Amino acid sequence: MRVAVFSTKPYDRDFFDRANAAHGHRLDYHEAHLSAATTALIDGAEAVCPFVNDRIDADVLRAMADAGCRLVALRSAGFNNVDLAAAAALGIAVARVPAYSPNAVAEHTLALILTLNRKIHRAYARVREGNFALDGLLGFDLAGKTAGIVGTGKIGLIAARILAGFGCRLVGYDPFPSAEGRALGIEYTTFAELLPQADIVTFHCPLTPETRHLLDAAAVKRLKPGAMIVNTSRGAIIDTRAAIAGLKSGQIGSLGLDVYEEEADLFFEDLSGQVIHDDVFARLLTFPNVVITGHQGFFTQEALTAIAETTLANLTAFERDGTPLHPVTVEKIA
Numbered sequence: 001m002r003v004a005v006f007s008t009k010p011y012d013r014d015f016f017d018r019a020n021a022a023h024g025h026r027l028d029y030h031e032a033h034l035s036a037a038t039t040a041l042i043d044g045a046e047a048v049c050p051f052v053n054d055r056i057d058a059d060v061l062r063a064m065a066d067a068g069c070r071l072v073a074l075r076s077a078g079f080n081n082v083d084l085a086a087a088a089a090l091g092i093a094v095a096r097v098p099a100y101s102p103n104a105v106a107e108h109t110l111a112l113i114l115t116l117n118r119k120i121h122r123a124y125a126r127v128r129e130g131n132f133a134l135d136g137l138l139g140f141d142l143a144g145k146t147a148g149i150v151g152t153g154k155i156g157l158i159a160a161r162i163l164a165g166f167g168c169r170l171v172g173y174d175p176f177p178s179a180e181g182r183a184l185g186i187e188y189t190t191f192a193e194l195l196p197q198a199d200i201v202t203f204h205c206p207l208t209p210e211t212r213h214l215l216d217a218a219a220v221k222r223l224k225p226g227a228m229i230v231n232t233s234r235g236a237i238i239d240t241r242a243a244i245a246g247l248k249s250g251q252i253g254s255l256g257l258d259v260y261e262e263e264a265d266l267f268f269e270d271l272s273g274q275v276i277h278d279d280v281f282a283r284l285l286t287f288p289n290v291v292i293t294g295h296q297g298f299f300t301q302e303a304l305t306a307i308a309e310t311t312l313a314n315l316t317a318f319e320r321d322g323t324p325l326h327p328v329t330v331e332k333i334a
Contacts, residue, residue: 001319002026003073004045006034006054009268011304012075019308023316033264039063047071047315052078052295053264058086065090071318074328075311078234080207084330095314095324099154101303106158108297109202109232112256115291116228117142122288140199143167148198150174150191150214151205151233152181159202160184171197174205195222200230207234215239220246226253232297235261240280247287254289258297267294 005016008029016027028045032038034054042048048069050056056072061083064072072082074096087094115121119137126133147168149160157180160170164184172186173194182188191214195201201223205211215229216239223229229252231238240261246252260266262278276282284290298307314324 001046001071001315002044003028003047003049003315004034004042004069005029005049006032006038006041007051007268012308015304015308016312019305019312023312025312025315034060036060036063039067042067042069045069047073047318049073049075049311049315050081051268052076052081053267054081055264056082056087058083061086061090061092064092071095071315071324073311073314073318073324075307078206079328080234082328084328088330093318093324094328095311095318095326096328097307097310097314098326100298100306100310101300102154102158104300104303105155105204105232105297106162108258108293109155109159109204109230110162112230112232112258112291112293113142113200113202113228116230116254116256116289121291141167145169145199146171146197148172148194148201149181149186150194150201150203152178152186153204155232156202156204157181157184159204160186163200168200191219192222195219195227196224198224198227200228202230203233203237205233205237207236212236213239213242215242217242217245220251223251225251227251228254228256230256232258235259235263240284244280244283247290255284255287255291257284257290257292259295260284260292263295 003025005027008031013029020027030041034048034050036059039060046069070092072092072094077096077098079096082094118139123137143166145168147163147170149156149170149172152172152174161184164170170186171194172181172188173191177188214237220242243252243255247255314326318324
């Protein structure tokens with residue numbers, strides 16, 4: 001198949017080219033995001049391969065249909081950036097990578113937790129300046145603390161297992177409690193009841209209409225005072241303005257983000273020579289107890305290999321059978 005691959009970086013091309021040796025698809029790489037303004041780049045492709053910050057809305061899907069493009073092959077697990085109803089109406093299939101390396105994201109979650117707790121980011125900067133004072137770097141033992149796991153799918157369960165290894169008590173919220181989670185010792189409860197118990201709250205749920213701004217102003221007020229919040233799932237799970245208010249009041253003791261609700265204009269690009277015009281994001285950067293990484297939780301050799309192999313397998317299956325291996329339908333969010 002001829003595939004227009006959007007939002008690509010050199011590392012994407014390296015991993016996809018290696019994996020494509022077993023499939024033989026024609027891959028046309030584009031650095032541009034897929035949007036209504038860039039659909040001309042599809043240019044005869046039978047499928048498009050977008051990433052997390054591309055917008056596959058009704059306008060894009062109509063342009064795809066007009067060009068004879070029949071498949072959206074997401075190289076991500078999330079699919080909140082696709083208008084699934086419009087895709088179904090236009091007869092365009094949607095595929096995703098349901099699990100590429102849950103270990104990668106779960107381990108990055110723990111990296112954020114440990115960085116925030118032991119102030120590694122501040123200590124690193126101090127030592128480079130010859131400052132070896134310990135004032136302001138006080139942390140706490142994870143052993144005996146309560147960790148709240150919001151979303152206990154593959155990533156959430158691995159994060160829970162690691163936290164259990166540190167000696168944490170585990171409480172969890174998931175509309176569909178996991179037997180494996182219970183076996184790990186997760187005490188399932190409601191989201192509202194989880195918040196005042198947890199010293200650490202870490203989010204591993206998909207972005208749906210029900211989870212958008214799950215941590216809003218009301219939820220922040222229910223937190224255990226000084227709680228640590230970590231989000232490696234999707235940015236809009238957290239109402240950023242509510243989080244800022246919580247940081248200012250001290251209700252949120254520290255905040256670790258690998259995702260941000262308005263990240264599409266920021267992440268995956270080198271903006272070091274430019275002024276950041278997002279005032280909300282700029283405000284986050286002023287807090288010493290906030291650590292932000294640029295959506296790199298997935299970024300391991302194992303994950304990029306799995307993403308490329310699964311995406312190409314979706315393309316091959318669609319070319320052969322008319323159905324990708326891992327389809328996404330409207331029913332998945334019903």
